[in-house]
Amino acid sequence: MRNPRDFFKPLAIGAPDPVREIPFPPSRMIHFLDFSNEKMVAKVPDIAPTVDILLGNLEDAVPVDRKEAARAGLVKVGRDIEFGDTQLWTRINALESPWVLDDLTTLVGEIGHKLDVVMVPKVEGPWDIHYVDRLLAQLEAKAGLDRPILVHAILETSQGVANLEEIAAASPRIQGMSFGPADLAASRRMKTTRVGGGHPGYQTIADPDPENPDAPRASYQQDPWHYSIARMVDACTAVGALPFYGPYGDIRDLEGCETQFRAAFLLGCVGAWSLHPAQIAIAKKVFSPDPDEVRFAKKVIEAIPDGRGVHMIDGKMQDDATWKQCRVMVDLAEMLARKDPELAEAYELEPAGT
Numbered sequence: 001m002r003n004p005r006d007f008f009k010p011l012a013i014g015a016p017d018p019v020r021e022i023p024f025p026p027s028r029m030i031h032f033l034d035f036s037n038e039k040m041v042a043k044v045p046d047i048a049p050t051v052d053i054l055l056g057n058l059e060d061a062v063p064v065d066r067k068e069a070a071r072a073g074l075v076k077v078g079r080d081i082e083f084g085d086t087q088l089w090t091r092i093n094a095l096e097s098p099w100v101l102d103d104l105t106t107l108v109g110e111i112g113h114k115l116d117v118v119m120v121p122k123v124e125g126p127w128d129i130h131y132v133d134r135l136l137a138q139l140e141a142k143a144g145l146d147r148p149i150l151v152h153a154i155l156e157t158s159q160g161v162a163n164l165e166e167i168a169a170a171s172p173r174i175q176g177m178s179f180g181p182a183d184l185a186a187s188r189r190m191k192t193t194r195v196g197g198g199h200p201g202y203q204t205i206a207d208p209d210p211e212n213p214d215a216p217r218a219s220y221q222q223d224p225w226h227y228s229i230a231r232m233v234d235a236c237t238a239v240g241a242l243p244f245y246g247p248y249g250d251i252r253d254l255e256g257c258e259t260q261f262r263a264a265f266l267l268g269c270v271g272a273w274s275l276h277p278a279q280i281a282i283a284k285k286v287f288s289p290d291p292d293e294v295r296f297a298k299k300v301i302e303a304i305p306d307g308r309g310v311h312m313i314d315g316k317m318q319d320d321a322t323w324k325q326c327r328v329m330v331d332l333a334e335m336l337a338r339k340d341p342e343l344a345e346a347y348e349l350e351p352a353g354t
């Protein structure tokens with residue numbers, strides 16, 4: 001095991017110091033784009049200001065014969081476009097693939113100063129993060145970067161989920177995690193062909209009524225991703241990293257997407273992937289707290305300035321712990337209000353610059 005005293009030392013001579021705190025700017029949606037797709041690229045100037053994170057996807061969904069074009073397209077966009085406060089991420093090819101070395105060397109060398117986070121697919125254990133960590137340090141030193149590029153791990157295999165605590169703690173670069181429900185379902189031999197979301201086959205059923213055994217029994221669809229999301233949230237927040245829900249593949253099912261995103265938000269995720277422009281507004285709505293909840297949280301904080309003792313507010317018991325819950329809500333609202341004047345108004349908070 002590495003000497004714990006060295007955890008925050010750069011892994012290459014001349015590489016920037018690792019961050020001590022993971023930055024948490026607005027991160028409600030990671031919008032996926034294939035930069036070899038001309039139609040999508042044409043939409044970048046309009047889409048970039050509307051999303052919190054724009055991601056150049058190089059991995060699955062990019063055909064093999066367009067891998068290099070997707071990488072070159074991302075380099076061009078990274079060079080040509082100023083993103084303001086929109087983060088620029090990439091999803092590199094899998095570590096076992098023939099493209100990943102060129103992905104990292106090209107992107108860090110050409111647009112490393114613009115790149116905030118590298119998403120690494122199919123991470124199986126801390127050893128995958130250690131590999132990327134050292135390589136990024138070498139490339140950052142070579143490129144003369146003055147801030148480190150962070151790493152986001154995608155959990156897409158049962159081994160990755162089994163090791164997620166070790167993955168989260170593997171490097172100070174770990175920005176956060178998402179899970180890839182399609183790859184993960186395949187790895188676990190789950191019997192679903194869907195990309196995230198629920199399944200009508202995953203149900204609980206009420207007991208038969210002894211008085212009326214032939215009566216229809218109430219049955220409810222369950223969330224097959226609950227366990228994975230909850231574990232990921234704990235692993236990430238335990239190390240100060242950010243958990244995200246992954247993709248919702250049924251693009252036309254906007255209600256299903258909203259419901260899945262909201263369940264993840266409630267459990268602690270800060271955002272989700274958007275695969276199509278229609279999912280951007282959903283993520284924005286779901287991962288921005290509800291104005292009524294923010295109003296109530298502000299009321300609690302104003303009524304209990306020191307966050308101590310027990311109080312009744314609107315018929316509900318409030319104490320030190322509920323005060324912290326309210327702080328989570330208001331801190332998020334304040335952070336989003338600094339970016340979005342409409343939200344600032346909805347939350348009755350001061351927008352940025354006032």
Ligand SMILES: CC(C)(COP(=O)(O)OP(=O)(O)OC[C@H]1O[C@@H](n2cnc3c(N)ncnc32)[C@H](O)[C@@H]1OP(=O)(O)O)[C@@H](O)C(=O)NCCC(=O)NCCSC(=O)C[C@H](O)C(=O)O
Binds near residue numbers: 040
């Ligand atoms: C899913 C799509 C293939 C759907 O595309 P399309 O059929 O073209 O949809 P529309 O006709 O409704 O599109 C309308 C216009 O919008 C443009 N468009 C579509 N998607 C995007 C986008 N993401 N960003 C910007 N613009 C977009 C279309 O080009 C149309 O333009 P125009 O004709 O000029 O009006 C497509 O949305 C898509 O490819 N999305 C990204 C898919 C992706 O990235 N997949 C990988 C991530 S999910 C994954 O990897 C699984 C995971 O790893 C796991 O294991 O679970």
Ligand SMILES: [Mg+2]
Binds near residue numbers: 121182183
């Ligand atoms: Mg996948």
